[in-house]
Amino acid sequence: MSNEKVVKSILYSAIKPSDSQEGKIKEFLTSRYGENFTLEWKEDKTVTDGFRLEVGKEVYDWTNAGRLEQFKEMILNAVGKKYDDNIIPLIKENVKDWTPKGVPTEYGVVTSIGDGIATVSGLKTATYGEILLFSEGIRGMVLDLREDEIGCILFDDTDEICEGSRVRRTGRSAGVPVGNDFLGRVINPLGLPIDGKGDIEADDYRAIESPAPGIIERQPVNRPMETGILCIDSMFPIGRGQRELIIGDRQTGKTAIALDTIVNQKGKDVICIYVAIGQKASLISQMVTNLKKHGAMDYTIIVNASASDAAPIQYIAPYSGCSLAEYFMHQGKDVLIVYDDLSKHAIAYRSLSLLLDRSPGREAYPGDVFYLHSRLLERAAHLSDELGGGSITALPIVETQAGDVAAYIPTNIISITDGQIFLESELFFEGQRPAVNVGLSVSRVGGDAQTKAMKKSSGSLRLDLAQYREMEVFTQFSSDLDETTQKQLTYGHGLMYILRQPQYKPYSQHQQVILLTISLGKYFMDVPVKEIGDEIKRVLEHFEMVHPDICSKIDSTGLISDDDRQAILKIANEFKAR
Numbered sequence: 001m002s003n004e005k006v007v008k009s010i011l012y013s014a015i016k017p018s019d020s021q022e023g024k025i026k027e028f029l030t031s032r033y034g035e036n037f038t039l040e041w042k043e044d045k046t047v048t049d050g051f052r053l054e055v056g057k058e059v060y061d062w063t064n065a066g067r068l069e070q071f072k073e074m075i076l077n078a079v080g081k082k083y084d085d086n087i088i089p090l091i092k093e094n095v096k097d098w099t100p101k102g103v104p105t106e107y108g109v110v111t112s113i114g115d116g117i118a119t120v121s122g123l124k125t126a127t128y129g130e131i132l133l134f135s136e137g138i139r140g141m142v143l144d145l146r147e148d149e150i151g152c153i154l155f156d157d158t159d160e161i162c163e164g165s166r167v168r169r170t171g172r173s174a175g176v177p178v179g180n181d182f183l184g185r186v187i188n189p190l191g192l193p194i195d196g197k198g199d200i201e202a203d204d205y206r207a208i209e210s211p212a213p214g215i216i217e218r219q220p221v222n223r224p225m226e227t228g229i230l231c232i233d234s235m236f237p238i239g240r241g242q243r244e245l246i247i248g249d250r251q252t253g254k255t256a257i258a259l260d261t262i263v264n265q266k267g268k269d270v271i272c273i274y275v276a277i278g279q280k281a282s283l284i285s286q287m288v289t290n291l292k293k294h295g296a297m298d299y300t301i302i303v304n305a306s307a308s309d310a311a312p313i314q315y316i317a318p319y320s321g322c323s324l325a326e327y328f329m330h331q332g333k334d335v336l337i338v339y340d341d342l343s344k345h346a347i348a349y350r351s352l353s354l355l356l357d358r359s360p361g362r363e364a365y366p367g368d369v370f371y372l373h374s375r376l377l378e379r380a381a382h383l384s385d386e387l388g389g390g391s392i393t394a395l396p397i398v399e400t401q402a403g404d405v406a407a408y409i410p411t412n413i414i415s416i417t418d419g420q421i422f423l424e425s426e427l428f429f430e431g432q433r434p435a436v437n438v439g440l441s442v443s444r445v446g447g448d449a450q451t452k453a454m455k456k457s458s459g460s461l462r463l464d465l466a467q468y469r470e471m472e473v474f475t476q477f478s479s480d481l482d483e484t485t486q487k488q489l490t491y492g493h494g495l496m497y498i499l500r501q502p503q504y505k506p507y508s509q510h511q512q513v514i515l516l517t518i519s520l521g522k523y524f525m526d527v528p529v530k531e532i533g534d535e536i537k538r539v540l541e542h543f544e545m546v547h548p549d550i551c552s553k554i555d556s557t558g559l560i561s562d563d564d565r566q567a568i569l570k571i572a573n574e575f576k577a578r
Contacts, residue, residue: 153312179203212378228264228506239449241382248423264506275321278344332388451558468492
């Protein structure tokens with residue numbers, strides 16, 4: 001006798017099969033599983049239009065519904081390939097030649113359900129990140145693999161699922177539809193529109209998880225991604241393909257910096273994607289209104305996983321946004337993506353992990369929370385010219401508690417990114433907005449991401465500000481100051497005021513270069529602090545109206561010579577002397 005394991009098979013139908021039908025089924029089983037099998041028939045009044053054969057965990061559905069499902073898969077696979085616009089002949093050809101096949105479908109059973117998590121047994125060959133389909137039509141994604149069962153996060157309403165519900169594998173990784181028609185729209189992380197403007201026609205379908213480009217596939221970050229914010233572009237420049245963290249306490253202007261950067265991309269052929277994680281729906285609605293007002297929604301996609309959405313939806317949101325960004329990057333386009341914010345994303349993942357019985361570590365986060373964000377942010381890149389030269393610039397946002405940048409999630413993301421812009425509550429409440437801390441902020445790309453004009457005009461700005469902050473601390477308790485110290489404080493205070501900038505008022509490159517040149521040339525030394533804002537507006541308008549040649553030269557070439565700097569200072573001083 002053979003020591004091979006006997007394969008147990010059960011045939012379900014409303015009517016017992018005839019001898020000829022049973023013979024054909026046995027022939028099929030012999031061809032698939034050999035001679036060592038048993039066949040048992042069980043009556044099932046619900047199977048009225050064919051047979052259902054269960055062989056271990058595999059199911060062969062020979063009912064009309066099963067054949068229709070096969071047919072749908074065949075049509076979707078055929079249409080999903082790259083063919084000419086006219087697909088009708090293709091469908092006709094596939095329908096004519098199609099015959100049902102004995103394709104096994106692996107089924108499992110829900111053993112427990114709750115809080116957006118389903119535990120499923122019986123799907124031993126399921127893979128991490130695979131989409132599962134529940135009998136109620138609800139979708140889920142495999143997030144935890146164990147020896148006897150798997151943990152699955154659910155994307156739809158879970159009220160219809162109960163213990164004993166059937167689950168089947170799809171063999172597909174979680175993905176999101178992508179395409180040019182998504183521009184100007186607000187969608188959820190599953191790619192479905194939530195702005196009430198109708199359906200979106202997708203051009204393609206991309207997996208939400210994909211490997212980051214390798215070193216050979218990248219090129220250096222050397223083109224500026226201008227934010228239009230003077231203190232950032234002059235001291236902490238961001239390049240296309242860079243990952244620059246925006247970090248600070250709650251309500252310190254982190255989102256405002258990201259939105260100003262999006263508004264500043266108007267007319268620069270940059271596609272912007274804003275991923276909202278755990279935000280109020282009212283705030284997103286207000287944001288959409290403001291972006292429309294400034295003409296920025298035409299090139300922007302908003303992916304919204306609001307605070308009312310379940311943790312699984314919030315978990316996949318940044319990956320869905322990144323897949324959209326990669327679609328455009330591989331077309332050779334430049335993309336700016338904002339993740340607002342990854343603190344809430346980590347909290348959503350922590351909730352899922354604890355529900356999946358993973359061991360908590362530091363601050364109750366699981367050990368793999370670093371990998372959660374590293375595999376996301378590493379996908380930001382400036383591709384090589386052979387791959388089209390496209391780029392993804394990432395601006396992740398992280399919220400700190402009482403300025404604690406040494407907390408677990410902030411330190412993780414600081415170590416992943418190429419620099420950080422630190423916003424300080426104290427500066428914000430003093431009226432310094434954007435409240436950028438010059439000492440703790442840094443860009444690890446630095447001058448490589450600046451035009452030569454900006455690099456030359458920013459000069460000693462950061463050093464002058466550092467000296468001012470240091471001197472301010474030492475002299476705050478002193479009433480008797482010498483003239484040199486007083487001038488230094490006045491100069492530094494003026495520089496701080498010049499760096500104040502209203503929201504949705506980004507500076508163009510020529511405005512930044514002119515303003516930096518005259519500021520470091522002590523133009524504002526004798527201007528009262530309260531009048532500096534009006535003086536900035538007047539002098540910039542004078543240059544744009546009377547000397548447009550200088551402005552256009554800076555914008556078009558990104559260069560400024562020593563003669564140009566002297567000319568700018570001379571024009572400014574003559575204007576001031578009027």
